[in-house]
Every structure is written in C-alpha cells, then in structure tokens.
Amino acid sequence: xxxxKSSGNPGSGPAGAPPRRVPxxxxxxxxxxxxLRAREAVMRQFRPSLRLHGLTEQQxxxxxxxxxxxxxxxxxxxxVAFLLGPSLSRILRDLEARHLxxxxxxRADQRRTEVSISAKGLELIKAVAPSSEAxxxxxxxxxxxxxxxxxxxxxxxxxxxxxxxxxxxxxxxEADQ
Amino acid sequence: xxxxKSSGNPGSGPAGAPPRRVPxxxxxxxxxxxxLRAREAVMRQFRPSLRLHGLTEQQxxxxxxxxxxxxxxxxxxxxVAFLLGPSLSRILRDLEARHLxxxxxxRADQRRTEVSISAKGLELIKAVAPSSEAxxxxxxxxxxxxxxxxxxxxxxxxxxxxxxxxxxxxxxxEADQ
DNA sequence: CCGATACATTTAACATGTTAATCATAATCC
DNA sequence: GGATTATGATTAACATGTTAAATGTATCGG
Numbered sequence: 001x002x003x004x005k006s007s008g009n010p011g012s013g014p015a016g017a018p019p020r021r022v023p024x025x026x027x028x029x030x031x032x033x034x035x036l037r038a039r040e041a042v043m044r045q046f047r048p049s050l051r052l053h054g055l056t057e058q059q060x061x062x063x064x065x066x067x068x069x070x071x072x073x074x075x076x077x078x079x080v081a082f083l084l085g086p087s088l089s090r091i092l093r094d095l096e097a098r099h100l101x102x103x104x105x106x107r108a109d110q111r112r113t114e115v116s117i118s119a120k121g122l123e124l125i126k127a128v129a130p131s132s133e134a135x136x137x138x139x140x141x142x143x144x145x146x147x148x149x150x151x152x153x154x155x156x157x158x159x160x161x162x163x164x165x166x167x168x169x170x171x172x173x174e175a176d177q
Numbered sequence: 178x179x180x181x182k183s184s185g186n187p188g189s190g191p192a193g194a195p196p197r198r199v200p201x202x203x204x205x206x207x208x209x210x211x212x213l214r215a216r217e218a219v220m221r222q223f224r225p226s227l228r229l230h231g232l233t234e235q236q237x238x239x240x241x242x243x244x245x246x247x248x249x250x251x252x253x254x255x256x257v258a259f260l261l262g263p264s265l266s267r268i269l270r271d272l273e274a275r276h277l278x279x280x281x282x283x284r285a286d287q288r289r290t291e292v293s294i295s296a297k298g299l300e301l302i303k304a305v306a307p308s309s310e311a312x313x314x315x316x317x318x319x320x321x322x323x324x325x326x327x328x329x330x331x332x333x334x335x336x337x338x339x340x341x342x343x344x345x346x347x348x349x350x351e352a353d354q
Numbered sequence: 355c356c357g358a359t360a361c362a363t364t365t366a367a368c369a370t371g372t373t374a375a376t377c378a379t380a381a382t383c384c
Numbered sequence: 385g386g387a388t389t390a391t392g393a394t395t396a397a398c399a400t401g402t403t404a405a406a407t408g409t410a411t412c413g414g
C-alpha cells in the first residue's frame with residue numbers, strides 16, 4: 001500500500017496548500033458540479049446492466065422513447081430523448097444497422113423521417129426493462145419515494161426558471177419577471 | 178418566427194401517439210433525465226461566456242481547481258475536477274501547450290506528476306471569474322438562495338446514498354461474480 | 355414559375371466520456 | 385537482487401457532446 005504523501009484533505013493539510021488569492025465559490029459546491037455528480041452516481045447504477053445488453057445510455061433512451069410511440073419524427077425524437085441532432089443521427093444509423101429500429105421518409109414531406117422501433121428492438125427492451133426497473137426501485141427505496149418526487153420537482157422548477165432566464169438576459173433589459 | 182408544427186407538449190398531444198404495450202415509467206420523468214436536463218439548463222447559461230474566452234466547461238473546472246491549490250497531483254486533480262484520467266490527460270496536454278498550466282514529475286516518485294496553474298492561467302481566471310460569478314448570482318436570484326442550498330443538500334444526500342448502495346449490491350444476492 | 359428563404363436532417367471537425375490496454379516506475383515477495 | 389505485483393499516468397478505440405457547415409426539400413414572395 002503506497003502512502004498518499006502528505007496530500008490529505010484540503011483544510012487539514014500541514015500548511016501544505018494555502019488558498020490562492022483568486023476569490024471564487026468553493027468549487028466542489030457549485031451547482032453544475034452537484035448535478036453532475038448526482039447524475040453520475042445514478043447512472044453508475046444503470047450502466048453495467050445496459051452494457052450487458054450492448055446498449056449505451058443514449059441508445060437506451062432512444063429505444064425507450066420509440067417504444068412509447070408508434071412512430072416519431074427525428075426532430076421530435078431528439079426533443080424527447082434530449083439529444084442533439086448530430087448525436088441522434090449517428091445513433092440512429094447504428095441502431096438501424098443493428099435492425100433495432102426502422103426509418104422511412106415521410107411521403108408528404110421528403111425532408112422528414114419517421115422512426116419506429118422494430119420487433120427485435122421491442123424484444124431487447126423487454127429483456128432489459130426488468131433489471132432497469134429493479135435498479136430504479138432500489139434507488140427509490142434507498143432515497144425515499146417522497147424525497148425523490150420532491151427532488152424531481154425542484155429540478156423541474158430549476159429547469160423552468162432558467163429557461164425563462166435566458167430570454168430575459170438576451171435582451172439585457174429586464175422586462176419579464 | 179417559425180412555428181413548431183403541432184407537436185406540443187407530450188400529454189397534450191392530439192391523440193397522435195397511443196402508448197405501447199411495453200410498460201415502463203414515463204420516460205421524461207426518470208431521475209437521470211431530470212438531472213440531465215437541469216444540468217443542461219444550468220450549463221447553457223455559462224457556456225457562452227466560457228466560449229468567449231476559449232474555454233470549455235471541463236478546462237474551466239481544471240483551472241479553477243488549480244487556482245485553489247498551489248500544486249496538485251494528477252490523480253487528485255481528477256478527483257476534485259470530477260474527470261476521468263483519459264479526459265484529464267488530454268486536457269492537460271492542451272492546457273500546457275497553451276501555457277496555462279505547468280507540469281513537473283515528482284522527484285521522489287517518478288510515476289507522479291504535479292500540476293500547477295501558470296501566471297497566464299491566473300490572468301485568464303481573473304478575466305473569466307466576474308462574468309461567471311455574475312451568472313451564478315443571477316441563477317441564485319432566479320431560483321432562490323434557500324431553495325438552491327436545499328437542492329444541493331438533496332443532491333449530496335442522493336450521491337452519498339447511491340455510493341453506499343453500490344457496495345451493498347455488489348456482494349448481495351448473486352455470488353459476487 | 356423562379357429565386358430567395360426556411361426547414362429537417364446529415365456530415366464535418368473537434369472535445370470529452372468511457373473502458374481497456376499500455377508504459378514506466380515503485381513496492382513486495384521470495 | 386530479480387521476478388512479481390501494484391500504482392500513476394498516458395494512449396487507444398469507440399461513442400457522444402457541441403458547434404458550424406452542407407445537403408436536400410419545401411415554402412414564399414414577386
């Protein structure tokens with residue numbers, strides 16, 4: 001067991017690292033960091049199970065979104081699965097090559113493409129869903145169903161208020177509130 | 178202004194997408210999704226400002242972490258900035274090429290590398306910090322300081338409990354693996 | 355009609371996330 | 385002390401995030 005030198009926790013060190021003169025919030029307590037760490041802690045639970053079935057997190061999001069609708073256009077799918085166009089484009093190409101989804105150009109508007117899940121895709125979902133649900137249930141148990149609902153509520157409000165903020169900032173003059 | 182077709186919010190749609198027969202939680206209400214969207218809403222506020230200074234979100238995290246310590250080893254930096262080794266390795270290479278940081282091998286243990294921020298790096302931080310702080314303040318105003326603190330608390334608890342869960346799951350039912 | 359414009363999707367280019375493998379150096383065991 | 389094992393950091397390979405540009409189609413104004 002190699003010793004970790006004297007680099008203990010900041011604040012408890014032997015005067016090894018005095019704080020710098022640039023004043024900023026404590027880094028580890030920033031909101032983006034908190035959200036990132038929380039999300040990573042959650043995803044860490046799911047990834048192994050998905051990996052067993054050869055799926056990434058984003059591919060799983062797409063399949064689930066597709067399973068909830070008969071067909072869906074690419075733009076709408078991007079919105080629902082919260083993916084940017086380029087990412088979605090690449091993933092759809094891959095999922096189609098694996099015959100997990102199907103694509104058809106919309107006749108009435110040749111720019112658009114409709115996507116749907118295939119029978120094979122549905123089978124895959126049925127294979128993954130149980131363990132996925134079990135993990136989610138375990139998380140809910142661990143954290144408390146009530147607290148979880150409350151957390152999601154707060155996250156939703158945050159998202160909503162920040163979306164409103166963008167418009168306000170854009171025009172610089174605070175008209176909205 | 179372009180209209181977004183008739184694709185309004187899910188739940189208010191014109192009966193266009195009947196639910197499939199695969200039973201799963203409503204996708205948009207999953208915890209990972211909530212966390213992802215909230216974080217994206219937050220980062221969307223910061224990215225333009227960082228971009229103006231030629232910094233990505235992760236590069237900014239690293240510089241901030243470095244500004245808080247005289248020197249820090251790569252492994253510890255990865256922990257603090259919440260980056261994986263490979264990502265950190267690439268970013269440090271880039272930041273060093275831009276003379277924003279400095280690296281030296283630790284004499285007592287040639288495997289380790291100490292990293293520190295350069296004078297130029299400190300200048301950059303001083304240039305970016307004000308707008309960054311202003312944005313954070315605006316977010317805090319928008320959401321409420323109290324609510325924000327509460328949210329961070331809940332996120333911290335979530336992270337903590339899930340970390341504990343991993344150990345529990347590992348040795349539980351299945352014969353290890 | 356036709357040229358300008360808008361739109362849906364994809365491609366391009368670069369940065370990061372993620373896991374596995376590599377490489378060099380240290381610590382350990384015999 | 386030399387083989388073995390562990391550790392810190394990097395590299396490799398592939399998937400995604402992110403912004404800009406390209407492509408093909410539709411719509412609109414004249």
